[in-house]
Amino acid sequence: MDTDSKTIGAVERSFDIVEVIQRRGPIGVSEVADVVSLPKSTVYTHLNTLSSAGYLIKEDGLYRLSCQYLQLGATVQHSIDLYRQGKEEVDELAAEVEERTNLVIEENGLGTCVYATNSSNSTQAYMNLGEQRPMHATATGKAILAHLPVDRVDDIIERHGLEGFTEQTITSRDGLEEELAEIRDAGISFDNEESVDGLCCIATPVIVDDHPLGSISVSGPCSQFKRPDRRDELCEALRNAANVIQLDFMLT
Amino acid sequence: MDTDSKTIGAVERSFDIVEVIQRRGPIGVSEVADVVSLPKSTVYTHLNTLSSAGYLIKEDGLYRLSCQYLQLGATVQHSIDLYRQGKEEVDELAAEVEERTNLVIEENGLGTCVYATNSSNSTQAYMNLGEQRPMHATATGKAILAHLPVDRVDDIIERHGLEGFTEQTITSRDGLEEELAEIRDAGISFDNEESVDGLCCIATPVIVDDHPLGSISVSGPCSQFKRPDRRDELCEALRNAANVIQLDFMLT
DNA sequence: ATATACTTTTCGATGATAGTAAACGACCGT
DNA sequence: ACGGTCGTTTACTATCATCGAAAAGTATAT
Numbered sequence: 094m095d096t097d098s099k100t101i102g103a104v105e106r107s108f109d110i111v112e113v114i115q116r117r118g119p120i121g122v123s124e125v126a127d128v129v130s131l132p133k134s135t136v137y138t139h140l141n142t143l144s145s146a147g148y149l150i151k152e153d154g155l156y157r158l159s160c161q162y163l164q165l166g167a168t169v170q171h172s173i174d175l176y177r178q179g180k181e182e183v184d185e186l187a188a189e190v191e192e193r194t195n196l197v198i199e200e201n202g203l204g205t206c207v208y209a210t211n212s213s214n215s216t217q218a219y220m221n222l223g224e225q226r227p228m229h230a231t232a233t234g235k236a237i238l239a240h241l242p243v244d245r246v247d248d249i250i251e252r253h254g255l256e257g258f259t260e261q262t263i264t265s266r267d268g269l270e271e272e273l274a275e276i277r278d279a280g281i282s283f284d285n286e287e288s289v290d291g292l293c294c295i296a297t298p299v300i301v302d303d304h305p306l307g308s309i310s311v312s313g314p315c316s317q318f319k320r321p322d323r324r325d326e327l328c329e330a331l332r333n334a335a336n337v338i339q340l341d342f343m344l345t
Numbered sequence: 346m347d348t349d350s351k352t353i354g355a356v357e358r359s360f361d362i363v364e365v366i367q368r369r370g371p372i373g374v375s376e377v378a379d380v381v382s383l384p385k386s387t388v389y390t391h392l393n394t395l396s397s398a399g400y401l402i403k404e405d406g407l408y409r410l411s412c413q414y415l416q417l418g419a420t421v422q423h424s425i426d427l428y429r430q431g432k433e434e435v436d437e438l439a440a441e442v443e444e445r446t447n448l449v450i451e452e453n454g455l456g457t458c459v460y461a462t463n464s465s466n467s468t469q470a471y472m473n474l475g476e477q478r479p480m481h482a483t484a485t486g487k488a489i490l491a492h493l494p495v496d497r498v499d500d501i502i503e504r505h506g507l508e509g510f511t512e513q514t515i516t517s518r519d520g521l522e523e524e525l526a527e528i529r530d531a532g533i534s535f536d537n538e539e540s541v542d543g544l545c546c547i548a549t550p551v552i553v554d555d556h557p558l559g560s561i562s563v564s565g566p567c568s569q570f571k572r573p574d575r576r577d578e579l580c581e582a583l584r585n586a587a588n589v590i591q592l593d594f595m596l597t
Numbered sequence: 598a599t600a601t602a603c604t605t606t607t608c609g610a611t612g613a614t615a616g617t618a619a620a621c622g623a624c625c626g627t
Numbered sequence: 628a629c630g631g632t633c634g635t636t637t638a639c640t641a642t643c644a645t646c647g648a649a650a651a652g653t654a655t656a657t
Contacts, residue, residue, distance in 0.1 A: 098393055098397070098635090098636095099390050099393060099615095099636085100390065100393055100394040100397055100398075101355050101359070101390055101391060101394045101614085101615065102613090102614075102615085102644085103353050103355045103356055103614085103615080103643095103644060103645090104355055104356055104359045104391070104394045104395070104398070105394060105398055106644095107353070107356045107359075108398050108400065111417075115416075115417060115420050118424065121604075121605080122604080122605060122606090123603090123604065123605080131645090131646090132645075132646050132647075133604095133605080133606090133646095134606085134607085134608095134645075134646060134647075134648095135644080135645055135646065137605070137606070137607095138351050138352065138353055138644075138645085139353060139356070141350055141351060141352055141606095142352040142353045142356045142357060143356070145350070145352055146352075146356070146357055146360050147453065148360065150452060150453065154604080154605075154653095157424070158417065158420065158421045158424070159421070159452060159453075160421060160450075160452050160457045160459065160475050160477070161475065162414060162417040162418045162420070162421045162475075163418045163421050163422055163457075163459065163474050163475030164367075164418075164473070164474065164475025164476060165363070165367060165410065165414040165417070165418060165475070166414045166415045166416075166417060166418020166419065166421075166422075166474075166475070167418065167473060167474035167475055168367050168410065168414070169410045169411070169412060169414045169415050169418075170415055170418075172370065172409070172410070198412075200402060200411060200412050201399065201402065201411075205412045205415075207412065207415065221416075221419060222415050222416065222418075222419040223412050223413065223414075223415030223416025223417070223418070223419055224416060225412070350606090350607095351607085351608095351644095353643085353644065354615085354616095354642095354643075354644085355614090355615060355616090355643090355644080358615095373633075373634080374633080374634060374635090375632085375633065375634080383616085383617095384616075384617055384618075385633095385634080385635090386616080386617065386618080386619095386635085386636085386637095387615080387616055387617070389634070389635070389636095390615075390616085393635095406633080406634070
């Protein structure tokens with residue numbers, strides 16, 4: 094379907110280089126050449142091309158990503174319905190519950206964070222803007238999966254498997270099926286250290302026209318989330334927020 | 346310097362296509378081919394390459410930008426010193442003065458917006474995230490120019506000229522020189538409809554180690570900004586904010 | 598100063614490959 | 628069934644991205 098159809102090598106190489114710069118920050122020709130295992134001269138022309146196209150900035154002999162990506166990123170973010178309609182609401186939610194909140198959508202079969210508040214008492218974020226994580230191992234991912242047609246779910250599992258990240262990760266197809274049914278009933282999903290040890294997360298899907306547009310979540314250290322009263326409080330706040338967002342969609 | 350050195354055509358073509366999609370949103374092969382004046386088959390392989398690399402998403406036969414750009418954009422933003430140190434402060438500033446505030450740096454000789462608050466009473470933004478504008482026609486740009494070495498200023502003017510956008514734009518080298526001297530004296534710069542009719546802006550540079558890292562600004566409709574008392578109020582608030590940011594840099 | 602050891606950059610020959618036209622199949626609405 | 632889209636595939640060829648080698652630049656030490 095997508096593995097080996099005709100692609101342009103030079104373009105792939107350029108994006109490889111961009112990713113290297115993204116990971117390692119400002120960097121010179123030689124180091125890039127080293128990392129991607131290409132001749133310096135080849136890398137040089139790529140860097141040159143990307144600079145003259147405005148996607149890299151050359152400063153003191155080092156290349157760094159340009160602000161073009163800022164613009165592209167902003168364009169992408171604003172093109173996402175859930176972001177446009179949900180940002181304000183999750184901001185308020187974050188202020189109310191004083192925990193980190195996230196907006197997540199499905200892309201390429203992965204849960205993709207399209208917005209996150211840095212809650213005031215910000216525990217280190219576990220999911221950053223644009224970051225992608227397998228759906229079966231996160232509250233947000235499961236919330237979406239639970240409301241996707243079965244064949245889509247099958248596709249996604251086939252594509253990405255059910256890798257285990259912690260002791261708690263659901264790694265069996267049956268276990269997942271059961272969990273998704275529960276989530277559909279409850280209208281809410283939990284992640285109790287299924288993705289990262291010590292991290293808990295509660296999520297609700299945002300459903301419009303029977304399609305899950307994505308999900309919103311609250312996340313933080315488990316200590317906070319295990320107290321039943323606190324948990325109920327968070328669930329309630331989440332449900333409310335999701336409701337507000339869904340209503341906004343209706344009225345637009 | 347960079348006009349005609351060796352570059353890779355295929356890569357440039359791919360980025361052209363990305364930019365087309367950025368401007369026009371989800372789009373099919375034929376329409377792209379039309380816009381960029383290339384054969385459908387050529388465009389097809391480019392879109393294919395970009396999709397399989399994860400930078401485009403193919404949905405219902407249309408291609409759209411993927412969330413990869415979100416991640417790249419976030420990486421870029423966090424790599425900018427002025428953003429990391431200044432975001433919080435301009436957020437507070439925006440809340441205080443209830444106008445739109447911006448963080449701007451110089452990139453490629455252009456003023457580049459690296460952060461902007463959508464003030465509560467948000468008048469339509471004139472500068473969006475990642476957007477670039479000539480420095481001589483904006484308060485933020487002039488604030489930076491005023492503290493750049495003369496030869497850098499010369500470079501920039503040579504590269505981008507002194508295009509006029511409104512009646513008020515400074516279009517002569519001498520006029521600009523004079524203005525920059527005034528800005529250095531006052532520590533603050535104004536844009537009275539020099540860029541866009543009806544829009545005013547006040548900016549202060551953020552200077553660390555005698556180098557301007559960028560500038561912060563407040564902008565809005567002229568009506569608000571012409572009242573002398575209001576103007577003084579905004580100037581004072583800006584100066585304070587810039588001071589706080591500069592201090593933060595010292596302590597880091 | 599001179600040398601050394603690294604960079605980045607230029608250049609030209611070569612062969613892989615990106616570009617292209619033309620044909621194909623799928624999908625509309627009429 | 629028909630013309631009109633659309634996206635996709637194919638096969639050929641001339642281009643052009645690649646790469647080694649060598650030049651030019653930069654910094655450090657001797």
